[in-house]
Structures are given as C-alpha cells and as structure tokens.
Amino acid sequence: MENKNFPAVDMEIRKWGANPESLIQVLHGTQEALGYLPKEVLAYISEKLKVPLSKVYGVVTFYNFFKLSKDAEHVIMTCMGTACYVKGGEAVLNALCEKLGVKPNQITSDGKFAVRIVRCLGCCGLAPAIAIDGKDIYGKLTPEKALEILERYS
Amino acid sequence: VTLKETRAERVLSIQERVLLKRVGVINPESIEEYIAEDGYMALEKAIENGPEWVLEEVKASELRGRGGAGFPTGKKWEFTARAKSDLKYVICNADEGEPGTFKDRVIMEGDPNLLIEGMVLAGYATGANYGYIYIRGEYDLSIKRLQKAIEQARSYGFLGENILGSGFNFDIEIKKGAGAYICGEETALIESIEGKRGEPRKKPPYPPTYGLWGKPTVINNVETLANIPPIVVNGAEWFKKFGVPGSYGTKLFSLMGDVNYKGVIEIPFGEKLSSIINDVGFGVKGGKKLKGVILGGVSGSLITPAELDTPVDFNSLAKIEAGPGSGSIVVLSEDRCIVDIAKNIAYFFRHESCGKCTPCRVGTEEMYKIIDYISRGLGEESDLTRLEKLSTSMKLTSFCGLGQTAPNIIAQSLVKYRDEWLEHIKERKCKAN
Ligand SMILES: NC(=O)C1=CN([C@@H]2O[C@H](COP(=O)(O)OP(=O)(O)OC[C@H]3O[C@@H](n4cnc5c(N)ncnc54)[C@H](O)[C@@H]3O)[C@@H](O)[C@H]2O)C=CC1
Ligand SMILES: Cc1cc2nc3c(=O)[nH]c(=O)nc-3n(C[C@H](O)[C@H](O)[C@H](O)COP(=O)(O)O)c2cc1C
Ligand code: SF4
Ligand code: FES
Numbered sequence: 001m002e003n004k005n006f007p008a009v010d011m012e013i014r015k016w017g018a019n020p021e022s023l024i025q026v027l028h029g030t031q032e033a034l035g036y037l038p039k040e041v042l043a044y045i046s047e048k049l050k051v052p053l054s055k056v057y058g059v060v061t062f063y064n065f066f067k068l069s070k071d072a073e074h075v076i077m078t079c080m081g082t083a084c085y086v087k088g089g090e091a092v093l094n095a096l097c098e099k100l101g102v103k104p105n106q107i108t109s110d111g112k113f114a115v116r117i118v119r120c121l122g123c124c125g126l127a128p129a130i131a132i133d134g135k136d137i138y139g140k141l142t143p144e145k146a147l148e149i150l151e152r153y154s
Numbered sequence: 155v156t157l158k159e160t161r162a163e164r165v166l167s168i169q170e171r172v173l174l175k176r177v178g179v180i181n182p183e184s185i186e187e188y189i190a191e192d193g194y195m196a197l198e199k200a201i202e203n204g205p206e207w208v209l210e211e212v213k214a215s216e217l218r219g220r221g222g223a224g225f226p227t228g229k230k231w232e233f234t235a236r237a238k239s240d241l242k243y244v245i246c247n248a249d250e251g252e253p254g255t256f257k258d259r260v261i262m263e264g265d266p267n268l269l270i271e272g273m274v275l276a277g278y279a280t281g282a283n284y285g286y287i288y289i290r291g292e293y294d295l296s297i298k299r300l301q302k303a304i305e306q307a308r309s310y311g312f313l314g315e316n317i318l319g320s321g322f323n324f325d326i327e328i329k330k331g332a333g334a335y336i337c338g339e340e341t342a343l344i345e346s347i348e349g350k351r352g353e354p355r356k357k358p359p360y361p362p363t364y365g366l367w368g369k370p371t372v373i374n375n376v377e378t379l380a381n382i383p384p385i386v387v388n389g390a391e392w393f394k395k396f397g398v399p400g401s402y403g404t405k406l407f408s409l410m411g412d413v414n415y416k417g418v419i420e421i422p423f424g425e426k427l428s429s430i431i432n433d434v435g436f437g438v439k440g441g442k443k444l445k446g447v448i449l450g451g452v453s454g455s456l457i458t459p460a461e462l463d464t465p466v467d468f469n470s471l472a473k474i475e476a477g478p479g480s481g482s483i484v485v486l487s488e489d490r491c492i493v494d495i496a497k498n499i500a501y502f503f504r505h506e507s508c509g510k511c512t513p514c515r516v517g518t519e520e521m522y523k524i525i526d527y528i529s530r531g532l533g534e535e536s537d538l539t540r541l542e543k544l545s546t547s548m549k550l551t552s553f554c555g556l557g558q559t560a561p562n563i564i565a566q567s568l569v570k571y572r573d574e575w576l577e578h579i580k581e582r583k584c585k586a587n
Contacts, residue, residue: 080501082451086486
C-alpha cells in the first residue's frame with residue numbers, strides 16, 4: 001500500500017490515543033476537518049488504530065452522523081421528530097423538496113443543497129425546526145418562512 | 155406588563171426550582187458564579203463526612219433514576235461501591251435522543267457545574283476515579299460549556315488529583331455520540347464509548363457490576379446526577395419534602411405541542427397532569443379541546459383526557475401503564491390525527507432499530523408498513539389485529555428496551571382511540587385532517 005499521510009487524522013489520533021477505543025472520536029474529528037470520510041482515510045485510520053477495516057466500516061455505517069461521500073454544500077436537516085411533526089414539519093419538508101426539485105436525502109444536481117430528515121434536533125420548543133449546515137437553527141417555521149430562509153443560502 | 159407578570163407567576167405557581175435554581179441566574183461559563191451560589195459545597199461536605207456517608211445519604215433520599223426506568227440510585231451506587239475492582243467508572247448518560255425531550259440540555263447549558271459536581275460525588279461514593287459524559291453530538295453548546303466547566307473545575311482542584319486535599323482522584327472526559335438513538339440505552343452506550351457499533355449487551359450482568367471494559371460502572375442520567383449536590387448539601391430529609399412517597403423530589407419535563415406555554419419546567423412529583431397543562435401550560439392552544447398527551451417520549455405512553463387527573467409520579471402512573479419516561483409532555487389538540495402520529499412514531503423506530511435482533515428489526519418495519527397502508531385508506535380491520543399481535547410479540551421477545559417499548563403508544567392508541575383507527579379503515583377518511 002502506498003504511504004499516504006493525513007495530517008488532520010494524525011492530529012486527532014494524537015489527541016485521542018492510537019487505540020481501538022478512540023475510533024469514534026477520531027472519525028468525528030476527521031469528518032469535521034475533511035467534510036466526509038474518504039475510503040483511503042478509513043484505511044489509514046484502520047491501520048493506525050489497529051482496527052480491521054471491516055470493523056471501521058461497520059462503525060461508520062452504523063452511526064447516522066458519518067458520511068462516506070462528499071455532501072452537498074448546504075445540508076438542510078428537517079426535523080420529523082414528534083414535536084416538529086405535530087407542528088407541521090412535513091409541510092416544511094415538502095415545500096423545501098419541491099422548491100429544490102429533490103427527494104429527501106438526494107443532492108441537487110449542482111451539488112449545492114440536500115434535504116435530510118432527522119428525528120429530533122433537540123430544540124423541540126421551536127417546533128417545527130430545521131438546521132442548516134449543522135449549526136444554523138431555524139424554528140417556528142411555516143413552508144413560506146422555510147423558503148425565505150433557503151434564499152439566504154442560494 | 156401586569157398581564158405578563160401574572161402570567162409568569164402562574165407559570166411558576168406549582169413549580170419548584172431545586173435543579174433549575176441557578177439556570178438563567180448565573181453565567182454558566184463562570185465557575186465563580188456557581189461557587190458563589192453554593193456550588194461545590196456538597197463536595198466539601200462529602201469530603202468532611204466520607205464516602206460511606208454520601209452513599210447512605212443518597213440511599214436515604216430514595217432518589218430514583220431520571221433516565222426513565224426509575225431504578226433507585228442509592229442501590230445502584232451500592233452495587234458499584236461494594237464491587238471489588240482495580241478500576242471503576244462513572245458515566246453520565248447525556249444522549250437525550252428521545253424526540254421531544256430537551257430537559258437534560260437545559261442543565262448542561264444552564265448549570266454545567268452542577269452535573270460535574272454530581273459526577274464527582276458519584277465517583278467519591280463508589281470509589282470510581284474516572285468519569286465519562288456521553289453526549290449527543292448535536293448538543294454543541296452543551297459540549298462547549300461542559301468542556302469549559304471541566305477545565306475550570308480542574309483549575310480549582312474540584313477535579314484531578316487529590317481533590318480538595320482529600321487524596322481522592324477523579325477526572326472527566328467528554329465523548330461525543332454520533333447520531334444513534336439506541337446509544338442512549340446504557341449497554342449500547344458503553345459499547346459506543348469502547349469505540350464500537352452501539353449494539354446493546356445482554357443484561358444481566360448490569361453495568362453497576364460489569365460495565366465499561368467489564369469494570370463496575372455507575373451510569374446515570376444527567377438529571378439524576380444533578381439531584382446529588384442538593385441532596386448532599388441539604389440532606390435526605392430535606393429532599394423528601396418534595397414529591398410523594400415512592401417518588402421523592404422534583405422532576406423536569408419538556409412541555410410542548412399544542413399548549414400556550416412551552417419550555418422546560420420543574421414540578422414536584424405528585425402534581426396532576428391536568429394542572430401541569432392548565433396552570434403551567436395555560437391550557438390547549440387556541441382554546442381547542444384536548445385529544446391526549448404523549449407522556450415520556452415516543453417510547454412512553456398515550457394519556458387520554460379521562461386519565462388527566464392521574465398524579466405524575468412513578469407509582470400512580472404505573473397504574474395506567476405509564477411513567478415519566480424521558481420527561482417529555484407533548485400535548486395534542488383535537489386537530490391531531492392519532493393514526494398520523496402513530497405513523498410518525500413507527501417511522502422513527504423503523505429507522506432507529508439497531509438491527510441486532512429479529513423481533514425489532516422486522517417488527518418495526520412491518521409496523522410502519524401496516525400503519526402507512528391504513529393512513530392511505532388501504533387498511534382492513536384485520537390489520538388492527540395484526541398490529542396488536544405484533545406489538546405483543548415485540549414487547550415480549552425484543553432483545554432490549556427499544557424494541558420492547560417501540561409498540562407502546564401504537565398499542566395504547568389501538569385501545570384508547572380505536573374509533574379513529576376504524577374511521578380510517580371503514581370510511582377511508584380522517585376527521586382530523
Ligand atoms: N431519556 C431518554 O431520552 C430515553 C429514556 N428511555 C427510558 O429508558 C427506560 C428503559 O431503560 P433500560 O435501561 O432499558 O431499563 P432497565 O430497567 O433495564 O434499567 C434501569 C436501570 O437500572 C439498572 N438496573 C436494573 N436492574 C438492576 C439490577 N438487578 N442490578 C443492578 N442494576 C440494575 C440498570 O443498569 C439501569 O441503569 C424506559 O423506561 C424509557 O422510558 C428510553 C428512551 C429514551
Ligand atoms: C432505547 C433506549 C434509549 C435510552 N435513551 C436514554 C437517554 O437518552 N438518556 C438516558 O438517561 N437514559 C436513556 N435510556 C435509559 C438507560 O438505558 C438507563 O436506564 C439510564 O441511563 C439509567 O440512568 P438512571 O438510573 O439515572 O435513570 C434509554 C434506554 C433505552 C432502552
Ligand atoms: S430490540 Fe431493536 S434496538 Fe434492541 S437489540 Fe433488538 S434490534 Fe437492536
Ligand atoms: S422533535 Fe423536532 S427538534 Fe425535537
């Protein structure tokens with residue numbers, strides 16, 4: 001195998017320790033740095049932490065948070081948890097999908113947007129809520145308001 | 155203005171602020187402000203009196219776990235304290251994944267040192283020297299504030315080696331979850347800390363004797379641990395002034411849905427659900443009629459208006475096959491459709507089943523399919539019997555709490571709101587929308 005270097009990964013491994021139990025935290029940090037988890041990076045992590053690649057894949061695919069491929073530029077997480085659902089989350093989801101011409105979990109053809117369904121953002125007081133790019137939370141939405149917010153990212 | 159004041163008074167009327175005492179009052183990023191408000195006094199008192207005393211005080215308080223199952227905390231700690239081992243751990247379960255629940259978040263964001271002090275006390279009483287906080291990855295601000303509080307506590311000598319000169323060592327590390335609901339189940343959580351897929355282990359052995367890396371491990375919910383400092387400072391007798399026999403203390407709830415006042419509230423055990431909704435929540439939004447209440451999250455229970463005078467405590471709720479669960483109260487007005495809600499819940503569990511055991515992996519999928527059919531007007535009456543049978547077998551044969559509780563609300567709705575299900579099947583329509 002060719003010897004590739006991934007400084008971002010090395011930094012995470014230094015922080016958490018080069019052992020199997022660091023796997024999830026190292027994946028977290030790596031994804032934060034790279035945006036997703038490319039194949040060769042997983043192989044590198046597998047080697048460094050001494051976890052078989054199959055196990056690494058097992059973990060990456062088990063947890064919702066980890067991504068194996070490059071994501072859209074802006075990811076709109078639409079909450080379908082109970083609180084948001086009863087407050088009209090579905091209408092918000094439908095409006096966003098229709099506007100962008102995608103189904104949930106698809107990426108727009110220009111790679112700019114993706115709409116995902118999530119099962120609770122932990123801010124149910126603001127139901128119905130969405131989170132864009134994991135950090136911008138918008139609550140008490142209507143389909144109209146959601147489309148207005150979408151404009152800001154276009 | 156006056157209107158607002160009376161409203162605020164009414165919202166606070168039946169509330170007691172034991173756990174939330176400092177939330178919104180102090181700057182959560184300043185340990186000095188926590189100390190100024192009696193912070194770390196419990197730890198000092200504990201060190202004066204010794205670990206055995208702390209354990210006895212927690213046992214005497216009859217505190218029950220706030221993660222849902224209500225297991226006596228003192229008993230749990232005693233198992234760990236008595237276990238012989240070179241290493242022991244304390245884990246704080248901050249995964250709070252139940253949709254419609256955000257009460258732990260309010261503690262972590264509003265008073266992070268309270269949780270840290272509770273964990274140190276748990277370590278001190280049980281002889282554990284290392285703690286983990288396993289926290290939902292989505293809780294960015296909680297993570298940041300806890301991290302800061304940990305650093306500040308270290309610099310003051312409340313964490314680290316030889317805490318306050320007692321010879322006791324304890325330190326805490328934060329572990330971020332990665333978006334899997336099942337990781338809130340304690341043994342799945344332990345697997346996840348060990349760096350693996352979050353699949354539950356067989357219980358027994360329970361974590362208090364065989365937990366993280368096979369070592370004795372106390373694992374408690376955030377709110378449970380937040381109860382410890384006030385108990386240690388004020389004593390078990392003081393604590394038992396709140397609540398009712400069998401359920402002492404106060405309880406946090408996230409109140410939401412179709413009510414006028416929403417948010418996290420703190421109520422002494424034993425208040426009626428009706429007063430929570432009417433006095434604290436100001437009644438159903440828009441003056442609508444109440445259809446029901448989802449209590450304790452999607453794995454919890456469905457309460458009808460006729461059951462609304464049930465006191466909210468472990469034993470009274472158990473009589474109607476309910477419990478405080480994750481501490482969420484979702485109020486449903488007459489406009490909500492029960493079949494639609496059941497479908498949303500089934501969708502959730504279908505996605506969150508970890509796939510380890512067949513009854514849950516296949517059961518959650520089937521359940522969703524049947525309900526989806528009914529909701530689209532394609533159901534038969536025999537589907538309801540199938541749903542009931544499926545619920546029973548999932549309850550009886552699933553490997554862990556997820557599969558066992560996934561059918562709760564659906565099964566209860568089939569009994570309590572049968573008319574609505576039949577309406578969808580026979581008249582192929584939905585009155586609600
Ligand atoms: N807070 C939240 O977000 C959520 C909470 N839940 C709640 O979780 C609950 C189910 O949790 P489980 O851990 O499956 O319940 P459980 O009944 O298996 O255990 C409850 C606690 O008591 C301990 N325990 C029980 N028997 C013991 C024994 N003989 N010796 C030593 N320790 C013992 C367990 O280790 C555990 O910590 C449900 O009631 C549900 O309401 C479920 C989903 C989400
Ligand atoms: C599917 C599932 C999810 C759970 N999620 C949580 C959770 O997010 N937070 C929590 O404190 N307990 C959760 N629990 C309960 C834990 O397994 C455990 O009972 C609890 O952490 C014990 O703490 P306590 O004694 O302080 O209540 C969950 C249980 C199940 C079955
Ligand atoms: S009941 Fe569900 S979540 Fe629990 S082990 Fe089985 S498949 Fe996994
Ligand atoms: S249910 Fe939507 S944020 Fe919790």
